[in-house]
């Protein structure tokens with residue numbers, strides 16, 4: 001006979017394991033709703049605006065502000081390329097949320113993707129320069145990012 005104590009112990013270990021695996025699974029497969037995707041990408045874009053401004057100030061300082069440059073580079077690195085594209089999946093316009101994303105995005109998704117992949121590439125290059133301690137060189141490396149706003153918005157963002 002299995003004692004009640006053993007039974008409870010086994011049961012709680014099984015429960016614990018299933019909670020852990022369920023959580024791991026949930027983290028891997030977390031799916032945002034269409035509304036959440038729109039809101040998230042709009043938040044990220046607000047971040048683009050804020051970091052773009054902070055970045056240009058950082059280079060204007062007499063002694064360039066390496067802390068801000070590092071944070072900006074990390075922000076653009078983490079919020080471009082595939083990370084950003086995942087928030088632009090094709091969807092019907094969900095009700096109750098306004099979006100300025102134009103349908104041209106899905107008509108020429110390759111071109112749209114290429115712009116954000118370039119942003120990601122520039123941020124990665126800038127990151128390598130930071131690792132080498134060459135903060136001054138990051139200014140030029142970040143140019144594609146500074147220029148990406150206009151080229152992407154012109155075609156893909158409504159006014």
Ligand code: HEC
Pocket residue numbers: 038041042043045046048049050052098099100101102112115116119145146148149150152153156157158
């Ligand atoms: C790959 C394309 C792309 C790039 C690059 C890009 N944007 Fe955007 N941006 C968009 C799209 C599309 C929207 C509209 C998103 C929506 O409403 O769903 C947007 C929206 C915005 C908004 C409005 C956010 C809000 O809803 O309040 C701001 C501000 C913004 N972008 C700033 C920038 C800045 C600054 C840069 C460059 C440093 C930049 N963006 C680069 C595509 C891009």
